[in-house]
Amino acid sequence: xxxxxxxxxxxxxxxxxxxxxxxxxxxxxxxxxxxxxxxxxxxxxxxxxxxxxxxxxxxxxxxxxxxxxxxxxxxxxxxxxxxxxxxxxxxxxxxxxxxxxxxxxxxxxxxxxxxxxx
Amino acid sequence: xxxxxxxxxxxxxxxxxxxxxxxxxxxxxxxxxxxxxxxxxxxxxxxxxxxxxxxxxxxxxxxxxxxxxxxxxxxxxxxxxxxxxxxxxxxxxxxxxxxxxxxxxxxxxxxx
Numbered sequence: 001x002x003x004x005x006x007x008x009x010x011x012x013x014x015x016x017x018x019x020x021x022x023x024x025x026x027x028x029x030x031x032x033x034x035x036x037x038x039x040x041x042x043x044x045x046x047x048x049x050x051x052x053x054x055x056x057x058x059x060x061x062x063x064x065x066x067x068x069x070x071x072x073x074x075x076x077x078x079x080x081x082x083x084x085x086x087x088x089x090x091x092x093x094x095x096x097x098x099x100x101x102x103x104x105x106x107x108x109x110x111x112x113x114x115x116x117x118x
Numbered sequence: 119x120x121x122x123x124x125x126x127x128x129x130x131x132x133x134x135x136x137x138x139x140x141x142x143x144x145x146x147x148x149x150x151x152x153x154x155x156x157x158x159x160x161x162x163x164x165x166x167x168x169x170x171x172x173x174x175x176x177x178x179x180x181x182x183x184x185x186x187x188x189x190x191x192x193x194x195x196x197x198x199x200x201x202x203x204x205x206x207x208x209x210x211x212x213x214x215x216x217x218x219x220x221x222x223x224x225x226x227x228x229x230x
Contacts, residue, residue, distance in 0.1 A: 037219075046120050047164065047207055049219040063215050096163055103211050103219075104154040106175070108163040 004109035022097030035100035040093040122222035129228040140208035148189035151211040
């Protein structure tokens with residue numbers, strides 16, 4: 001079955017770059033049917049879409065985060081990655097990777113908590 | 119940043135029917151974009167519950183149903199069970215500068 005798994009540091013210092021990777025299994029990241037996305041959830045809050053990437057490398061980001069976000073894909077490794085620069089405490093959240101099909105998120109990773117603190 | 123509004127909480131006794139509303143605007147639901155629903159159990163990732171307004175993925179019981187009208191959508195849960203106690207989120211697509219994918223504010227369902 002389709003599985004997504006986030007990995008990366010759980011603690012990042014303010015002003016540094018948050019880097020996470022999502023590894024996909026049970027599905028082809030190169031399929032033209034899907035987009036691959038990052039979503040975050042601040043503690044006790046709702047969900048915020050960060051952006052997505054297509055297997056070709058084309059991306060689209062939430063305008064509110066666009067200046068600080070970069071999503072890349074490594075199809076041979078079945079991975080896609082998130083980089084968020086100049087982080088502050090407001091970026092502390094659980095980060096999820098998810099698969100998009102036809103405008104909705106059909107599979108999600110388990111999520112990883114990233115805390116921004118010195 | 120949520121542009122879809124949901125009631126913070128709803129509750130019901132086991133066996134009862136509850137509904138969750140999701141109110142959007144002319145730049146998302148009102149434009150005709152589909153609404154999708156997710157259930158998030160405590161400490162876990164959201165899971166797709168309804169897609170395309172009223173379609174259930176394989177494995178989701180028919181106790182869950184969705185509907186959409188105008189700038190709003192609703193999720194109905196019939197025969198409420200203890201395991202339905204969770205957070206529920208609606209999601210759609212927005213054509214304004216808010217970004218493509220938008221989520222609702224979330225609703226906590228409590229089984230009394």
